[in-house]
Every structure is written in structure tokens, then in C-alpha cells.
Amino acid sequence: MTVTLAALVPALPALGAAAGLAAGRRAPGFVRPLAVLPVAASAVLALLVALDLGTGRTLDAATRLTPTGGPAIDLAIHLDGLATAIAVLVGTVATCVQVYSTAYLRDDPRYPSYAALVSLFTAAMMLVVYSGDLIVLLVGWEVMGICSYFLIGHHWETADARSASLKAFLVTKLGDVPFLFGLFALGADAGTFRISGVLDAAAHGHLGHPTLVALLLLAGVAGKSAQFPLHTWLPDAMAGPTPVSALIHAATMVAAGIYLVARLLPVFLLSAAALVVLAVLAAVTMVGSGLCALAQDDLKRVLAYSTVGQLGYMAGALASGDRDAAVFHLLGHGFFKALLFLAAGVVIHAAHTNSLTAMSRMPGLRRRVPDASWTMGIGLVALVGLPPLTGFFTKESVLTAAEHAATGEALTRGLGPADAVPAAAGWIVLVAGAVTALLTGAYATRLWLLAFHAPAARPVVSALAPDDAAGGRAAEPHAMRWPLWVLAVPTLAFGVAGLRTDWLPSLLDGGSLRPSSDTAVLGTGLAAAGVLVAYTAWRAASRQVARAQADAANTALERAAAEHAVRPAGTQAAPEETPADLAADLPPARPAGAPPTHEAIDAAIAAAEAVALTPDPARTLLGPLLTPATRGFGLDRLYAAVFAAPTAAAARLARFLDREVVEGYVQGSGLGARLLGAAVRRAQNGNAQAYLGALLAGAVVLAVAVAVGT
């Protein structure tokens, strides 16, 4: 019974995708139900399977798919707490995304194919999660790759989306090639592609080349889960629609890499070198992405870099040998990151821009999207990791794992000996995790302040505000609001699931996920410090901006007063409207004499608005690092120089060879035939007797040749 249900979990969204594609043009009315219902049913079934399986049990079922000469390929299901828990997350997030998309892409002409691809994406992730065979897992893995290509390139009219989708595809494929060889090496070593068989072989030490296998697999994981140095596709993937970002960042795609390492962690534990490499990758990813997130102007890119950083936490937990912490963080992060992206979608929808700079000049945004701003606040607090939200517990579990690994008693939960994890890996992850906690606090605070705390409404703008407020409800359709609150609940409360060993940990490998007091104090303290630093920097920056605006306004007023000094002040301007009041904490310096005229005030307002400064704390915080961090530390340019430029040069060479050399031969043969034809055409003079004479001469020549030859 469970096997049937479990098989339906990936099958239903796949069938829904096929049906949605088929219905697309002919029956548009069915597209929305076909998008939402199969995914929702799959989510419910995933929950049922999780409940039915319960804790501490595993379920293996298989049918032989292809007898090969070597290790056979089975259509296998391998269910345990790890798989069922992640499947529930995937189902929940995918359902929320589908419901949200019905409103977000309401007027999109390509909605049917979009919804079908999201369903297929979900199905592929479910396949990865449930699969008990590495080759079948690879199928789901690659289907996700191609779905992400299509979904990121959804707005293919724009060059950004096209290049982003190509980039995502190529970069992940770059990792997938070593990954494929890693799977083959693993299958050859273990003699089977079944995950249970591989884990058995790892447990009994039958794997011949664990380091090679682990490093090859890590390349694929780095590509899929956006770890340094293959993370560059993820920030660019923001060119896709926002719900797709939520899906990619929270539940599917990037989670697949972490899941795979968690699933095969016993193999990785056999190789200390692979764990150290993973720890270094995670550390570089975490810190680098934190700095980049602090400098980005695009709201979604900030969130994208934060995803990269949080994935770094998960990879760090895995490098510390604790897959429970990694999966715990994966689940918690899945909920709050989906929430953040969906809320960001609402905000962008309302603000009509992605740019934080533009939002920071947009007063009243918070009032126009109340649900989104509330849930986004919840999500950001969870992201920063302040107690008692989910992020606190999940991040602290990672730091605790790193702390244990650093002291040499890694929490491997019985998957391997505790000394399998080198202490260096623990230290690297612990230090990087602490620094990242600080950075996370800073960039989350910056995001919140810039997006929702525009300086006090100016007279001109506040006059427009009531109109905006009237249209505020329209900015948040129901289908876009309710998924936010559905996801806000686990964001608030999911963290407690790790507190007692018979709750979430019993579903995984057992053991405690309770944060240790040292790291809890350290992590929370650093996160709070990050928040405070960012807030202080923001206060200083906004005071500077206000002062610059006030100066500009006063200069304009003085100039106007000087011009109108000869004229009596005929108009009464209310002093409250004087733009110098913009700077509330500055003494309003007004030119002495007559009250300013309307024209003078208008000129002053214009002058103040011309001071296009943003109270961006990043400038203060990052200092000289700001420009490199904005550009992702030039990694894209490096890749362009190292990989893209040689490829383009090779393409130009191939073009030259094709156009000039090969085509030269082709054209030459045509030209030769034409010239020959022109020569032969001369002979055709219409005199039949001349033809016959030539024929005879030829016959004679042949006869003589034969006669002489014999």
C-alpha cells in the first residue's frame, strides 16, 4: 500500500504536467486545476507516506528496470525518515508556489507551459528524493536541470533571461559531467547502483576509491546546490519569475545536491580529504555570498545570495559529518526561503521594481503590502536566526555540529566513526559559520530597512499616498497572500521540532538537534551584532542623506529668496510644507525675511529630490569591498576570461574553417562544374554529324588503345 502511494507521489505531478501541457491551448479552463491539484495531491500523499512509514523504519521496493551486463538498474524506492521529511517539504512548497502562481502569472500567455514545467520540476525532485537507485536518481536530477533551464528562461523575450537560463544550464552541466562519472565509479566499486547496496558497501569498507568518488560527486553537488565555484548561476537565475525562484531556492534543485550528500554521507565519511574540500567550499561560499548579498541592489539577488550562503551552512553541516543538522536546516530554510521569495514577489509586484534603491525612495510601501511586509519580516528574522524562530534552531544545530567536529567528537549519528571527520573541517565551518551569522544579520537588516523604511513621506508624495493605499488591496490577491501565511507558520514554529529527540530527530538518525549553549550564544550574539551594526550604519547614512537634501533645499530657497527679494511676498506658504523639515533632527534653517513663495518651495523640493542618495548602509559597512562585492567578486569576469573567451575563440576558428575552408571547397567544386559545363557547351553546335564524328573518333581511340594495350 505504501509503495503504491509512494510511487504516486512523483507520478502525479508528472501526469499533471503532461495533462496540463495537453490541455494548454484547447481547454484553458482546466489549466489551473491541472496545475494545482496534482501537486497538492502529491503533497498530501507525501504526508500520508511519511505518517504511514513512521519513524525508524525504512522501506525498500524495486523492480528490475534494465538488466545490463554490469550493475543492474532498478526502478527502486528507498524510503526512510530523511526522504519522507524532505518530500513533505517539497510538496508543501510546490503547492504554495502553484497556488501563488495562479495569481502571479494570471495574465501570462505562457502560463500553461509554465505550470506544467513547475509540476514536472516537482515530480523530478520527488523522484530524486524517493529513488532507491542512483541511475533513476540521476534521471530526476537531469530533468530538474532542464526544467530549471526552461523556467529561468520563461521571459525569453529578454536577453537577460536567455543568458541566465543558458548559464544555469551550462554551469550545472559542468558539474554534472564529473557527477556522472562519480556515479559510475561508485556503482563499479559497490557492484550495484542501489543506494542501500552502496551504503552497505560503504559500511563494510568495500569501496575502493572513496576519495575519488566523493570528489567527483562533489562537483555535481556544487553545481546543483550552487556552491563555490559553481554558484554563479543562482544569482542570475533571478531572471525567472519569482515563484520559480521560490521553488528552485527552497525545495527543489538546490536542495537536491544537499540531499544527495546527506543520502550518501557514509561514502563521504570514508574520505577525510573530501570532507575538508567540502568544508572549504562551504566556508568560501558562506562568507563570499554574505558579502555579495550585502552589496546587491536587486531585492531578489540579495535573497539569491542568501540562499547560496544558507546552502553553505548545509554543506558545512555535512562536512562536519552531521546530516541531521544539514537536513534540519534544509527543511527550515526551505520554508522560510520560499516565504521570503513569495513575499518578495508581492513586494516587487506592488513596487514595479526589483531595485532596493528605488524602493528606498518609495514611502508607504509597507502599508500597501501589509501581509507581504509582515511575512517578509518573519522570514528575515528566521533567516538571521534569532530565537525562537526556525532559523535559530536550524542554524544553531549546524554550528553545534561544527563545534563537535572541531573538538574531534563529530556527531555522525552512527553513520561512521566520530574521528572520520577531521577537526580542521569542523573549525573551518565553525569560523565561517560565525562570520556568516554576522553578515546575515547585516544584509537581512539592510534589506528590510531599504525596502520598507523609506524616509518620512514628503509633501508631494504623501499627497499621492491615499490613491496608492486605495489600490493596495489589488496588489495582494488572495492567492498570493494565503501561501505566505501558510509558509509563515512553519517558519515560526518548525524549529521546535528538533528540541525533543522523539520528534524530528527520531525521523532522521536519532540523537539531539538541540543547540549547545556555547554556539547558541555565539551565533545569536553575532547575528544580533550584525543587525545592530547594519541599523546603526543605516541611521548614519539616512542622516547624511537628509542633511544633503536639506542643504540642497536651503540653497534653492535662498536663491529663490534672493531673486524675489524686490517683490513682496504675495503668497502664504505654510511653514510645515517647507522641505527643510524633511530633516527632522536638523534645525530648519530658513532664510530670514519674507516667507518663501510657492515657486521657491517647488524649486526647493526639486532640489532635494535631485539629491539622489540612498541611505544604503552597505557603503559604510563594506567600504572598498563594495564594488567587487556588487559584481560577485569578479568571478563571472574570471569565468568569461578563462572559459568563455577560449570557447568563443574556438567557435570563431570553427566558423572560419567552415566558412572559408570547407565552404571554399564546396564553392570551388560548383565553380569548376560550371566552367567545365561552359567548355563542353561550346561543342554542342547542333550539327548531328559533328557529334557522330566525335563519337567515331572516340570509338577509334578506344579500339586502338585496347588493341595496343593487349
Add this chain to the structure above:
Amino acid sequence: MHLAYPAVLAVLLFSVGVYGVLARRNAVLVLMSVELMLNAVNLNLVAFDVWLRDTLHAGQALTLFTITVAAAEIGLGLAVVLMVFRNRGTADVDRLRDLAENAEPADGADDALPAGHPGPSRAADQEKGRAAA
């Protein structure tokens, strides 16, 4: 009789036929020369049939075939010549040159046009002619 006599005669006949085909201008005479060549071959066939003492007389049988085919051929050929003469008023092979390649090199575009279809250049020429008229 020695084989050489009919063979030499056949060679002479054939040579006369070849000369006639290549050099005569009248189409009827060309056809007659073809007949001469055919009959030279017939003579060869009969002579070698005898010389080889073929019990099945394949050479003679083949000669009969050749005579039949030649009769049919000359009938058709004369009919064609007659029709040509009626149409053109001449049976001079040298002046029947409709299948000659034009002196001007034909371009691909002109080749693609079906015969008789007034191409753009021809239409332009007609316009020019009308204007001149």
C-alpha cells in the same frame, strides 16, 4: 570461299556508310548510308556464320532480325525526314540546328524559366519595341 573477301567487302561497305553518314548533307542520303553500314554488318554475320559452321545458324537468324529492324528504322526515319521537309522546306542536316547551344552563356535564372515564358528581360524588350513603334 575465303573469309577475307566478304570481310573486306563488309569493311568497304561500312566505310562508305560511315563516310556517307558523316559527310552527306541530305538527310535521305544519310539514312541510306546507315543502311549501308547495317548491311555491312549483315554480310559479316552471314560470312562468319558460315565460316564457324554454326549448327544453329545464329548469325543468319540475327541477320534476319537486323533486316527487320532496319526496315522499321528506315520507315520511321524517312517519315521523320518527310515531316521535316514539309515543315522547313529542306532536308539539309547542316541547316537543322535547333538543338545547338546558344552562343550567349545562359544564366541560372533564365534557365529556370520555362520555354516560351516571357521573362522579365523579354517583357522589357517588348515594351521597348512597342515604345519604339
